[in-house]
Amino acid sequence: MKRRQFVGGLAAAATLSACAQDAADCGGDGAISRQTFEWSCVTSWPPKFPGLGMAPENLAARVEAASAGRLKIKIYGGGELVPPFEVFDAVSRGTVEMGHGASYYHKGKVDAAQFFTAIPFGMTNLELNAWLYYGGGMALWHELYAPFNLVPFPTGNTGVQMGGWFNKEINSVNDLKGLKMRIPGLGGEVLRRAGGTPVTLPGSEIFTALQTGAIDATEWVGPYNDASFGLHKAARYYYYPGWQEPGPGLETIINRDAWNSLPADLQEIVSTTCQAITTDMAAEYTNGNAVSLQQLKKDPNIELRRFPPEVLGLLRTIAQDVVDELMASDPAAAKIGEAYFEYLDIVSENSRIAERAYLNTRES
Amino acid sequence: MKRRQFVGGLAAAATLSACAQDAADCGGDGAISRQTFEWSCVTSWPPKFPGLGMAPENLAARVEAASAGRLKIKIYGGGELVPPFEVFDAVSRGTVEMGHGASYYHKGKVDAAQFFTAIPFGMTNLELNAWLYYGGGMALWHELYAPFNLVPFPTGNTGVQMGGWFNKEINSVNDLKGLKMRIPGLGGEVLRRAGGTPVTLPGSEIFTALQTGAIDATEWVGPYNDASFGLHKAARYYYYPGWQEPGPGLETIINRDAWNSLPADLQEIVSTTCQAITTDMAAEYTNGNAVSLQQLKKDPNIELRRFPPEVLGLLRTIAQDVVDELMASDPAAAKIGEAYFEYLDIVSENSRIAERAYLNTRES
Numbered sequence: 001m002k003r004r005q006f007v008g009g010l011a012a013a014a015t016l017s018a019c020a021q022d023a024a025d026c027g028g029d030g031a032i033s034r035q036t037f038e039w040s041c042v043t044s045w046p047p048k049f050p051g052l053g054m055a056p057e058n059l060a061a062r063v064e065a066a067s068a069g070r071l072k073i074k075i076y077g078g079g080e081l082v083p084p085f086e087v088f089d090a091v092s093r094g095t096v097e098m099g100h101g102a103s104y105y106h107k108g109k110v111d112a113a114q115f116f117t118a119i120p121f122g123m124t125n126l127e128l129n130a131w132l133y134y135g136g137g138m139a140l141w142h143e144l145y146a147p148f149n150l151v152p153f154p155t156g157n158t159g160v161q162m163g164g165w166f167n168k169e170i171n172s173v174n175d176l177k178g179l180k181m182r183i184p185g186l187g188g189e190v191l192r193r194a195g196g197t198p199v200t201l202p203g204s205e206i207f208t209a210l211q212t213g214a215i216d217a218t219e220w221v222g223p224y225n226d227a228s229f230g231l232h233k234a235a236r237y238y239y240y241p242g243w244q245e246p247g248p249g250l251e252t253i254i255n256r257d258a259w260n261s262l263p264a265d266l267q268e269i270v271s272t273t274c275q276a277i278t279t280d281m282a283a284e285y286t287n288g289n290a291v292s293l294q295q296l297k298k299d300p301n302i303e304l305r306r307f308p309p310e311v312l313g314l315l316r317t318i319a320q321d322v323v324d325e326l327m328a329s330d331p332a333a334a335k336i337g338e339a340y341f342e343y344l345d346i347v348s349e350n351s352r353i354a355e356r357a358y359l360n361t362r363e364s
Numbered sequence: 365m366k367r368r369q370f371v372g373g374l375a376a377a378a379t380l381s382a383c384a385q386d387a388a389d390c391g392g393d394g395a396i397s398r399q400t401f402e403w404s405c406v407t408s409w410p411p412k413f414p415g416l417g418m419a420p421e422n423l424a425a426r427v428e429a430a431s432a433g434r435l436k437i438k439i440y441g442g443g444e445l446v447p448p449f450e451v452f453d454a455v456s457r458g459t460v461e462m463g464h465g466a467s468y469y470h471k472g473k474v475d476a477a478q479f480f481t482a483i484p485f486g487m488t489n490l491e492l493n494a495w496l497y498y499g500g501g502m503a504l505w506h507e508l509y510a511p512f513n514l515v516p517f518p519t520g521n522t523g524v525q526m527g528g529w530f531n532k533e534i535n536s537v538n539d540l541k542g543l544k545m546r547i548p549g550l551g552g553e554v555l556r557r558a559g560g561t562p563v564t565l566p567g568s569e570i571f572t573a574l575q576t577g578a579i580d581a582t583e584w585v586g587p588y589n590d591a592s593f594g595l596h597k598a599a600r601y602y603y604y605p606g607w608q609e610p611g612p613g614l615e616t617i618i619n620r621d622a623w624n625s626l627p628a629d630l631q632e633i634v635s636t637t638c639q640a641i642t643t644d645m646a647a648e649y650t651n652g653n654a655v656s657l658q659q660l661k662k663d664p665n666i667e668l669r670r671f672p673p674e675v676l677g678l679l680r681t682i683a684q685d686v687v688d689e690l691m692a693s694d695p696a697a698a699k700i701g702e703a704y705f706e707y708l709d710i711v712s713e714n715s716r717i718a719e720r721a722y723l724n725t726r727e728s
Contacts, residue, residue, distance in 0.1 A: 032396055032432045062636050066430065068396045068629035121726055124719065126489070126523065129643060130650035159490065160718040222718070241721035265432035269633065272426050275640035279493060286494035290714040297713075304717070312725050348727065349661075350654040353668070354524040354586070355488065356723035357605035361676050362485055363716045 033263040039073045041252075042091070044084040044101035046203065047077030050228055050288060051221070055156040055250060055281050056100040059273055066269045071262070073098060084202070088253065092148045097258035100155060103141075103251050104185050110148070111326060112333035115340045116141050118248035120186055120319035122340070125157040125247035125282055126355070127347045132249070135343050140336050149256045153274035156250040156281035159289070161242035162226065163307055164219030165210065165235035170307060173314045182206055182218035186322055187244030193318045203229065210234040219244060223296055224288030232296055238304050243315055250281070397627040403437045405616075406455070408448040408465035410567065411441030414592055414652060415585070419520040419614060419645050420464040423637055430633045435626070437462060448566070452617065456512045461622035464519060467505075467615050468549050474512070475690060476697035479704045480505050482612035484550055484683035486704070489521040489611035489646055490719070491711045496613070499707050504700050513620045517638035520614040520645035523653070525606035526590065527671055528583030529574065529599035534671060537678045546570055546582035550690070551608030554682045567593065574598040583608060587660055588652030596660055602668050607679055614645070 041060065045053035060073035076096075078084030087099035088106045103113035116137070123131060131137040132154050141152050164183070168175060177195035181188075188198030199215055209215045211234040218235075219242065220226050232238070252274050259267065296302055327337040405424065409417035424437035440460075442448030451463035452470045467477035480501070487495060495501040496518050505516050528547070532539060541559035545552075552562030563579055573579045575598040582599075583606065584590050596602070616638050623631065660666055691701040 032398060032434065034396060062632060065632040066629055066636055068627075070396065124722070126646055126650050129647040130654065133644060133647040134651035160722045162718075223714070240717040241725055242718075243722070243725065246722050246726070263432075265430055268426060268429040269636075272430055272633075272640045273636050275643045276636045279639050279642040280497060282490055283493040283497040286490050286711065286714065287498035289718065290494065290711040293714050293717075294710050306717075306721065309725075309728070316725075346658050347650065347654040350587070350650065350657050351723055352727045353604040353657075353670075354526075354606075354653065355719060356727055357670065358488065358524045358607070358610050359715055359720035360724070361605055361607065361673075361680075362610070363712065363720055364673070 032265070033070070035070065035263065037071045037262065037266070039071065039097040039258065040076065040081065041073050041098035041100060042076045042078075042080075042082050042087050042096050043099065044078050044087055044105060047075075047080065049077075050224055051158060051281060051285050052156070052225070052250065053077065054284065055277050056252075058280060059100070059155065059252070059277050062273050062276070063269055066273065067266055071266050071269070075100075088148070088150075091253050091255050092150055094149075094255050094257060097255050099253045101251060101253075102248060103152070104248075107185065110144060110332075111330050112144055112336045114186060114326070115333075115336045116152070116154075116249060116251065118245040119323060119340065120190055120244050120246075121316050122246060123344055123347065124351065124355075125159050125249070127344070127351060128157065128247055128249050129154065129278065130347055131340070131343045135347075136339060137343075140339060144332055144336065145253070146256075151254045151256055151259045153252040153254070153271055154249050155252040155274040155277045157278055158221055158225075158245075158248055158250075158285050159282055160222075160247055161219065161245040162222045163239035163242050163244075164217055165226065165231045166217040166237040166239055167210070167213070167235050168216050169237060170239060170305075170311055172308065173311055176311065176314075179217060180215045182209065182215050183244060185244075186319070186326070187219070189322050190244070190315055190318045193322070194314060207231060207234055222285065222289045223292035224285055227292040227296060232299060232302055236301065236303060238296065238302055239307055240304070241307070243307070243312060243319075249278075396629070397434070399434065399627065401435045401626065401630070403435065403461040403622065404440065404445065405437050405462035405464060406440045406442075406444075406446050406451050406460050407463065408442050408451055408469060411439075411444065413441075414588060415522060415645060415649050416520070416589070416614065417441065418648065419641050420616075422644060423464070423519065423616070423641050426637050426640070427633055430637065431630055435630050435633070439464075452512070452514075455617050455619050456514055458513075458619050458621060461619050463617045465615060465617075466612060467516070468612075471549065474508060474696075475694050476508055476700045478550065478690070479697075479700045480516070480518075480613060480615065482609040483687060483704065484554055484608050484610075485680050486610060487708055487711065488715065488719075489523050489613070491708070491715060492521065492611055492613050493518065493642065494711055495704070495707045499711075500703060501707075504703060508696055508700065509617070510620075514617045515620055515623045517616040517618070517635055518613050519616040519638040519641045521642055521649075522585055522589075522609075522612055522614075523646055523649050524586075524611055525583065525609045526586045527603035527606050527608075528581055529590065529595045530581040530601040530603055531574070531577070531599045532580050533601060534603060534669075534675055536672065537675055540675065540678075543581060544579045546573065546579050546584075547608065549608075550683070550686055551583070553686050554608070554679055557682045557686070558678060571595060571598055586649065586653045587656035588649055591656040591660060596663060596666055600665065600667060602660065602666055603671055604668070605671070607671070607676060607683075613642075 082090040091099040104117040179196040327334045446454040451465045455463040468481040543560040691698045
């Protein structure tokens with residue numbers, strides 16, 4: 001894999017000498033670099049989209065404040081500078097210094113990256129963070145992205161998603177047959193094998209497709225984001241739980257040359273702020289979902305429904321096959337997948353007697 | 365409420381003039397203060413205790429790195445500088461600049477603070493953070509601590525705790541009668557009304573009390589911390605779920621004069637690092653609990669048990685009475701408690717179809 005020249009990094013390096021001279025003249029404590037950086041961050045989201053799009057905005061504002069303006073990051077919505085799904089390439093080749101998106105968008109380029117976002121019937125938000133920060137996950141992620149000249153930072157998590165909006169009732173596995181549903185990634189492949197027709201559509205086209213009957217169903221995120229797209233005005237049945245993405249983690253990716261050009265204090269500010277955004281985004285989603293759900297429940301045109309157990313059971317069986325094939329297709333996916341499922345075995349035993357047992361008691 | 369003199373703040377203010385002069389001489393960008401601070405942080409934890417005690421250590425190390433050494437924080441274990449439960453007073457009167465502990469330790473001084481840690485059958489980690497950061501909780505917390513010259517920052521969460529270690533089986537509500545159990549706070553009061561005898565013991569004395577039969581049972585935290593105390597060597601039955609503390613949030617408190625003496629960039633570094641520690645501690649606990657639980661399950665002398673539903677039902681009914689009385693006793697507790705339960709009503713509806721429905725599906 002070739003190492004690409006990083007334009008921003010070279011420009012920044014030139015600035016460095018001038019600033020270093022400045023500091024030496026002052027005879028100050030010398031520990032604080034006055035070097036300034038202006039970065040661009042491309043994202044996969046509509047600008048300032050609730051949750052997903054606010055995370056990079058919040059990240060940039062906080063980094064600028066914490067660095068006293070030494071690191072300014074300009075955020076671009078998907079398509080403003082590069083298309084939403086070309087964030088990885090743009091940051092990898094150094095067109096921009098930073099990106100915010102989801103690692104499973106890199107399917108086809110680096111298939112194994114999907115384990116760091118979400119796996120059907122896999123880890124929740126809390127479990128994924130435990131694996132990444134304390135269970136060895138981050139080391140695998142760094143290793144996977146190193147050939148692309150990228151440094152990854154977990155930055156946000158939407159929490160458990162919803163099953164989606166349907167204009168057909170799902171009463172048995174037969175109702176999946178012929179179902180045209182907007183559902184990307186591994187979840188879409190699972191639906192296909194269950195007899196459905198998965199469709200990939202960007203967020204902006206979902207509402208119309210659902211309203212016109214071009215699709216029978218769609219998953220998106222959860223009440224907070226779904227309501228902001230107006231999906232409840234285009235479908236009757238709102239199904240839960242989301243089995244396809246049980247706690248997707250988002251990522252910040254930084255071009256390695258840009259990262260290496262930062263002094264140690266700014267590196268610490270960036271990595272700590274990314275971790276803070278993970279708490280912040282989960283709080284924004286939990287609150288937003290709760291408030292939006294309350295409103296949706298008042299709408300007589302909407303029925304909140306649970307998928308029948310036999311449907312979830314079938315999807316789960318197929319999901320295991322799909323993930324097994326992913327792991328068999330690629331040595332990196334095999335290595336990371338084995339680590340992921342070994343950890344899931346252990347961590348899910350704890351979730352069973354902690355979160356699950358508690359919520360069942362409280363909600364009984 | 366009188367405003368106490370803050371010694372550290374005055375010393376810091378003197379340093380400020382010298383540094384400001386320095387910066388002016390240099391003709392630099394002027395935005396970066398070179399002023400340095402050396403703070404002391406007292407805690408309620410044994411030094412470097414897994415999870416709880418590591419949070420302030422990690423906080424201090426990161427703040428020092430992110431500030432390029434301009435803000436150094438020395439961490440003291442409980443009892444090293446002030447006793448574990450005198451953190452609030454020491455920071456309030458400015459003996460030290462910072463403290464890390466739990467707001468429910470301030471019972472008796474500021475009863476309403478208990479809502480910001482944990483309430484029996486109340487909010488989980490994700491729900492509490494949603495309330496604090498996006499549901500109005502932080503504004504109430506700031507208001508509550510203002511008369512004490514303190515600024516609060518949520519900093520860490522242990523997640524759902526365990527019900528505890530028992531040397532008597534709990535098969536019915538009758539088994540609670542006469543039960544001598546180490547369980548502090550609101551949970552202890554609930555047990556008392558259910559016929560038990562709650563005992564308050566510092567962590568360091570729990571093992572011996574349980575082993576000698578001075579107590580029949582104890583709650584502590586969860587597998588990670590419980591195993592490090594060796595509680596599994598002193599009791600046979602490990603009960604779940606923890607009903608008394610379903611996701612206790614920890615706090616950093618900062619003396620307001622010390623806080624005001626920080627330049628804006630260091631304030632941002634501190635507040636963002638506190639929020640990052642919330643992700644980090646949850647990850648440490650989720651991982652530590654999972655690994656420790658796996659080990660405990662291999663021990664033939666331990667039985668993992670679920671509390672009978674009728675026991676949980678009784679405890680829940682009593683808990684509501686106990687919290688109602690707390691709210692009736694104090695206007696601040698009434699105001700904060702009303703906001704807490706109004707939010708719990710909304711947020712728990714979402715948890716029911718998100719985390720709960722998903723975990724039930726995955727673990728079925």
